[in-house]
Amino acid sequence: MGVLPTTERGRSTRRRIVAAAREVVAEKGAAGASLDEVGALAPASRSQLYHYFDDKDDLIRAVAEATNDIVLDGQRDFFAGLNTWDGLVRWTDFLVAIQEQRHGQGGCPIATLLGQLAEQHDDIRVVLSSGFDRWEAHIRDGLASMAASGELEPDADVVWLATSTLASLEGGLVLTQARRDPQALRSALDGALALIATYRPTA
Amino acid sequence: MGVLPTTERGRSTRRRIVAAAREVVAEKGAAGASLDEVGALAPASRSQLYHYFDDKDDLIRAVAEATNDIVLDGQRDFFAGLNTWDGLVRWTDFLVAIQEQRHGQGGCPIATLLGQLAEQHDDIRVVLSSGFDRWEAHIRDGLASMAASGELEPDADVVWLATSTLASLEGGLVLTQARRDPQALRSALDGALALIATYRPTA
DNA sequence: AGATGACTGGACTGTCAAGTCCAATTACCG
DNA sequence: CGGTAATTGGACTTGACAGTCCAGTCATCT
Numbered sequence: 001m002g003v004l005p006t007t008e009r010g011r012s013t014r015r016r017i018v019a020a021a022r023e024v025v026a027e028k029g030a031a032g033a034s035l036d037e038v039g040a041l042a043p044a045s046r047s048q049l050y051h052y053f054d055d056k057d058d059l060i061r062a063v064a065e066a067t068n069d070i071v072l073d074g075q076r077d078f079f080a081g082l083n084t085w086d087g088l089v090r091w092t093d094f095l096v097a098i099q100e101q102r103h104g105q106g107g108c109p110i111a112t113l114l115g116q117l118a119e120q121h122d123d124i125r126v127v128l129s130s131g132f133d134r135w136e137a138h139i140r141d142g143l144a145s146m147a148a149s150g151e152l153e154p155d156a157d158v159v160w161l162a163t164s165t166l167a168s169l170e171g172g173l174v175l176t177q178a179r180r181d182p183q184a185l186r187s188a189l190d191g192a193l194a195l196i197a198t199y200r201p202t203a
Numbered sequence: 204m205g206v207l208p209t210t211e212r213g214r215s216t217r218r219r220i221v222a223a224a225r226e227v228v229a230e231k232g233a234a235g236a237s238l239d240e241v242g243a244l245a246p247a248s249r250s251q252l253y254h255y256f257d258d259k260d261d262l263i264r265a266v267a268e269a270t271n272d273i274v275l276d277g278q279r280d281f282f283a284g285l286n287t288w289d290g291l292v293r294w295t296d297f298l299v300a301i302q303e304q305r306h307g308q309g310g311c312p313i314a315t316l317l318g319q320l321a322e323q324h325d326d327i328r329v330v331l332s333s334g335f336d337r338w339e340a341h342i343r344d345g346l347a348s349m350a351a352s353g354e355l356e357p358d359a360d361v362v363w364l365a366t367s368t369l370a371s372l373e374g375g376l377v378l379t380q381a382r383r384d385p386q387a388l389r390s391a392l393d394g395a396l397a398l399i400a401t402y403r404p405t406a
Numbered sequence: 407a408g409a410t411g412a413c414t415g416g417a418c419t420g421t422c423a424a425g426t427c428c429a430a431t432t433a434c435c436g
Numbered sequence: 437c438g439g440t441a442a443t444t445g446g447a448c449t450t451g452a453c454a455g456t457c458c459a460g461t462c463a464t465c466t
Contacts, residue, residue: 003442007433010443029319031234034423045445046425056424105322111377115318116232118380119308129381163378163387164371164394171374171391174314175366177321178332184366188374191367195398206412210463213413237453248415249455259454 001061002053014052016042021063022070026109030060030116057121064117064124067109068131072138082142085151085200092189095169099182107177111170136166143196156199168192204264205256217255219245224266225273229312233263233319260324267320267327270312271334278341285345288354288403295392298372302385310380314373339369346399359402371395 005011020041024033035049035056053059078094081087106112110131118125140162146152172188208214223244227236238252238259256262281297284290309315313334321328343365349355375391
């Protein structure tokens with residue numbers, strides 16, 4: 001995977017390259033992103049790219065890893081709150097608000113990369129899959145806390161609910177991207193919430 | 204959009220081209236699909252491609268339209284049955300069985316194209332969006348029939364349930380593609396079914 | 407049969423992008 | 437300082453691909 005930078009200057013250059021690559025890939029797609037454009041945006045010269053990455057595939061893999069981190073970091077403040085019903089609702093509101101800001105463009109960055117790369121680059125598929133795993137784990141942990149604290153009935157299958165909730169989220173993003181309408185995500189997440197709500201003790 | 208064939212032979216050639224293009228695009232992605240490869244697979248020569256299609260974008264648009272039709276035609280036998288609970292369950296079983304056959308590869312063809320093309324080709328985004336619209340309409344019609352016949356409570360919001368169900372399906376396919384595990388789709392669809400079930404009259 | 411227009415074959419061109427190479431520059435350490 | 441390794445710049449090579457062009461074939465109608 002190329003040379004790892006040992007100096008602060010090198011780390012900064014590498015970071016700039018990955019950030020620029022994320023941007024270009026988001027705009028043009030992985031196949032349509034040219035190294036010239038990445039270099040121009042970073043800015044970094046051709047040999048810097050090949051100094052820090054073996055080849056284009058290697059750079060795209062770094063983009064995939066960075067994308068996982070960014071998507072999850074963006075929700076960090078909400079993950080801790082997933083152990084209460086109100087926190088769950090606030091999280092969904094946040095996700096819908098993001099889509100409204102973006103006018104439904106872009107979809108889920110992880111899923112977008114997955115659709116472009118999964119069938120041709122199995123190693124990248126695995127990277128992106130681990131992003132979903134981490135995401136789902138946050139949801140599952142939150143639901144498990146709710147079950148432990150009595151906010152959900154103790155027999156609620158939190159593993160299933162977490163998978164199902166993440167699926168609703170991802171599917172809602174797909175439909176939102178297709179229609180340029182965040183309402184699709186809202187409906188999908190309301191469905192996920194309603195399903196979880198069936199496991200709330202009837203006071 | 205290129206010349207429309209007037210003879211049977213021409214129609215057959217055009218069909219072969221689109222079918223070959225679908226296959227190559229599924230394997231290599233839209234950007235990675237070369238016209239040489241499409242021509243070799245069809246088989247059809249370079250000028251046949253440019254006889255029936257203006258350019259590569261035009262061909263990809265035809266692929267998108269054909270993909271909509273194929274995905275929906277593949278479920279035609281089940282759409283009619285979505286007006287009963289058992290039919291709904293059979294439909295989900297069918298969808299999961301397909302993924303098991305494919306070992307979770309490929310995801311939803313419509314969503315895959317969407318992720319590759321939506322942000323750069325708005326016209327293709329609209330085509331694929333209409334595919335989702337038709338899909339959702341089948342689900343909604345089935346649920347509406349159930350509500351009309353008393354299999355669902357009359358106040359069930361079938362528009363919401365249909366959107367939410369399609370989102371679960373699409374999200375389940377995304378996770379299945381990422382993990383190469385159809386269980387993710389099973390969980391997602393079980394979630395959708397469980398939500399719908401909350402609107403079944405408690406006999 | 408011959409004319410007409412639909413259809414087909416494949417060589418050719420220009421462009422653009424990935425990857426290579428080597429020389430120049432910079433930071434750091436004794 | 438002088439040496440050494442890390443880092444940087446950009447020209448160059450090679451190959452692939454989209455799109456063009458024109459000559460040739462086939463089906464059909466009179």
